[in-house]
Amino acid sequence: xxxxxxxxxxxxxxxxxxxxxxxxxxxxxxxxxxxxxxxxxxxxxxxxxxxxxxxxxxxxxxxxxxxxxxxxxxxxxxxxxxxxxxxxxxxxxxxxxxxxxxxxxxxxxxxxxxxxxxxxxxxxxxxxxxxxxxxxxxxxxxxxxxxxxxxxxxxxxxxxxxxxxxxxxxxxxxxxxxxxxxxxxxxxxxxxxxxxxxxxxxxxxxxxxxxxxxxxxxxxxxxxxxxxxxxxxxxxxxxxxxxxxxxxxxxxxxxxxxxxxxxxxxxxxxxxxxxxxxxxxxxxxxxxxxxxxxxxxxxxxxxxxxxxxxxxx
Amino acid sequence: xxxxxxxxxxxxxxxxxxxxxxxxxxxxxxxxxxxxxxxxxxxxxxxxxxxxxxxxxxxxxxxxxxxxxxxxxxxxxxxxxxxxxxxxxxxxxxxxxxxxxxxxxxxxxxxxxxxxxxxxxxxxxxxxxxxxxxxxxxxxxxxxxxxxxxxxxxxxxxxxxxxxxxxxxxxxxxxxxxxxxxxxxxxxxxxxxxxxxxxxxxxxxxxxxxxxxxxxxxxxxxxxxxxxxxxxxxxxxxxxxxxxxxxxxxxxxxxxxxxxxxxxxxxxxxxxxxxxxxxxxxxxxxxxxxxxxxxxxxxxxxxxxxxxxxxxxxxxxxxxxx
Numbered sequence: 238x239x240x241x242x243x244x245x246x247x248x249x250x251x252x253x254x255x256x257x258x259x260x261x262x263x264x265x266x267x268x269x270x271x272x273x274x275x276x277x278x279x280x281x282x283x284x285x286x287x288x289x290x291x292x293x294x295x296x297x298x299x300x301x302x303x304x305x306x307x308x309x310x311x312x313x314x315x316x317x318x319x320x321x322x323x324x325x326x327x328x329x330x331x332x333x334x335x336x337x338x339x340x341x342x343x344x345x346x347x348x349x350x351x352x353x354x355x356x357x358x359x360x361x362x363x364x365x366x367x368x369x370x371x372x373x374x375x376x377x378x379x380x381x382x383x384x385x386x387x388x389x390x391x392x393x394x395x396x397x398x399x400x401x402x403x404x405x406x407x408x409x410x411x412x413x414x415x416x417x418x419x420x421x422x423x424x425x426x427x428x429x430x431x432x433x434x435x436x437x438x439x440x441x442x443x444x445x446x447x448x449x450x451x452x453x454x455x456x457x458x459x460x461x462x463x464x465x466x467x468x469x470x471x472x473x474x475x476x477x478x479x480x481x482x483x484x485x486x487x488x489x490x491x492x493x494x495x496x497x498x499x500x501x502x503x504x505x506x507x508x509x510x511x512x513x514x515x516x517x518x519x520x521x522x523x524x525x526x527x528x529x530x531x532x533x534x535x536x537x538x539x540x541x542x543x544x545x546x547x548x549x550x
Numbered sequence: 551x552x553x554x555x556x557x558x559x560x561x562x563x564x565x566x567x568x569x570x571x572x573x574x575x576x577x578x579x580x581x582x583x584x585x586x587x588x589x590x591x592x593x594x595x596x597x598x599x600x601x602x603x604x605x606x607x608x609x610x611x612x613x614x615x616x617x618x619x620x621x622x623x624x625x626x627x628x629x630x631x632x633x634x635x636x637x638x639x640x641x642x643x644x645x646x647x648x649x650x651x652x653x654x655x656x657x658x659x660x661x662x663x664x665x666x667x668x669x670x671x672x673x674x675x676x677x678x679x680x681x682x683x684x685x686x687x688x689x690x691x692x693x694x695x696x697x698x699x700x701x702x703x704x705x706x707x708x709x710x711x712x713x714x715x716x717x718x719x720x721x722x723x724x725x726x727x728x729x730x731x732x733x734x735x736x737x738x739x740x741x742x743x744x745x746x747x748x749x750x751x752x753x754x755x756x757x758x759x760x761x762x763x764x765x766x767x768x769x770x771x772x773x774x775x776x777x778x779x780x781x782x783x784x785x786x787x788x789x790x791x792x793x794x795x796x797x798x799x800x801x802x803x804x805x806x807x808x809x810x811x812x813x814x815x816x817x818x819x820x821x822x823x824x825x826x827x828x829x830x831x832x833x834x835x836x837x838x839x840x841x842x843x844x845x846x847x848x849x850x851x852x853x854x855x856x857x858x859x860x861x862x863x864x865x866x867x868x869x870x871x872x
Binding site: 382383384385387388391393396399400401402403484491501504508511512515523525533537 | 560567571575578690691694695696697703705710802803806813814825831843848851
């Protein structure tokens with residue numbers, strides 16, 4: 238408020254216009270953050286998908302031998318023989334980090350999609366029909382928010398093995414799918430809230446009225462008029478949410494409740510030896526951090542692009 | 551007043567639904583009351599022992615009766631149940647640990663606000679300058695960094711590299727030994743403080759930028775109120791809304807990170823005990839712990855609701871009229 242914009246008297250209008258154009262032109266180049274996020278994730282996906290065929294990535298099941306001697310007990314530090322060192326059993330930390338990205342990314346993406354479907358559907362119903370539907374769904378969402386996400390995840394993951402005996406149709410659930418299911422439940426509440434708010438605003442718009450006056454039913458309005466307008470919001474929230482869910486997956490694995498092929502599990506397994514072999518703990522940490530950061534950076538860019546306030550923080 | 555009553559009933563309903571669901575989730579998936587009693591006890595039982603357990607918790611009835619039984623014990627006797635694995639009442643398991651988590655939460659919120667408010671005010675006041683840009687970037691990274699990663703980094707720096715703090719934590723309370731308390735609680739509290747301070751800073755900055763553009767701020771500066779007073783009094787007070795909301799909504803996330811931090815730094819608290827009980831299949835304890843956590847969350851959210859009126863006179867008035 239103290240800054241008052243005063244045009245510099247020495248420049249002409251043309252100069253100012255030129256300067257503005259330059260500013261616009263410069264924004265064509267994506268910001269460093271998004272660049273970083275995209276490049277990191279692309280590299281990670283390429284490496285993890287092609288890991289079986291790339292010569293410089295060992296198999297995560299093969300132990301590192303040098304001159305016929307097993308490099309166990311954190312013998313190798315980061316270097317040429319094993320880029321990120323070896324862990325307590327003589328496995329290559331780099332290979333493990335790359336291979337485990339498969340599970341992490343799969344869990345993140347699958348649970349985000351599932352959460353989008355469930356949370357999006359609930360949010361749309363609540364925002365569109367309002368009244369009693371909204372009441373019931375809102376209380377359900379409040380209930381989900383009342384339990385801290387990680388507590389809910391811990392509780393569900395630890396019980397699903399026994400619960401699945403009692404409920405039909407979920408007997409096939411492996412550990413991996415149990416985690417996907419649990420994490421998608423965590424994603425429901427925030428998604429439903431945002432989608433509900435957006436739907437409430439959208440249903441008052443003219444194009445919905447126009448569609449209704451032409452005789453469109455509720456389903457047609459929801460799917461043909463409202464849903465397409467929700468896509469930008471959903472994509473934005475999904476990108477940020479992916480980062481959060483991946484962090485949650487790491488946390489579960491860290492606590493010993495997730496899958497064993499996970500960065501979180503590596504961190505927990507090696508953290509007692511942080512003093513002796515920092516590499517076995519720090520590199521999985523870096524992978525987790527950079528992956529989450531990349532998704533956050535992309536989500537932030539999308540939020541600016543589509544002007545989604547709720548996902549900003 | 552009606553609003554608060556409404557809100558109170560709503561949160562009560564949420565508490566009942568959540569604790570009931572937790573009970574069902576914890577007790578599902580066993581064949582009959584006998585098997586459930588054995589599972590709850592965590593060891594093989596003689597028939598008369600399991601019968602006693604079944605009678606005590608009415609395990610042979612449906613979940614609603616079991617829940618009412620549990621709720622009755624909780625409300626009238628403050629009885630959270632019995633942990634067979636620790637061989638003591640759950641309340642006794644809870645009491646010595648609950649302060650660890652509460653202290654960590656208080657430290658994180660207190661220091662979080664202490665960092666966030668000056669930072670955000672300065673950022674908003676000097677918007678788009680260097681300080682603001684660097685600050686925004688730093689808080690952006692700090693918001694996203696996973697709790698375990700931050701904890702491990704801090705541990706590497708302070709414990710392994712500089713050797714300032716002990717490598718194995720021990721819960722010492724400030725009323726026992728202040729120095730030892732500081733040595734043990736500093737890093738866990740810091741791990742919790744950094745993300746929460748970043749979240750508060752971002753929220754407050756965004757709010758404050760909007761506030762500083764409003765007409766009454768221009769008016770205040772125009773009539774000669776000094777800039778410091780404009781920003782700190784007129785600006786800050788009218789920007790606190792989302793910050794106070796965040797105090798409530800971030801509590802869940804804070805309790806979640808507390809679980810991780812307590813496990814990582816070997817502090818014996820509510821969170822680490824919860825993990826131990828979950829891994830040990832100690833169903834009663836988990837159920838009661840979750841109930842306590844939900845109760846804390848619900849009560850804090852109610853308090854946040856009440857405090858809106860303190861911050862914003864308009865709400866106080868609107869509610870008094872409505």
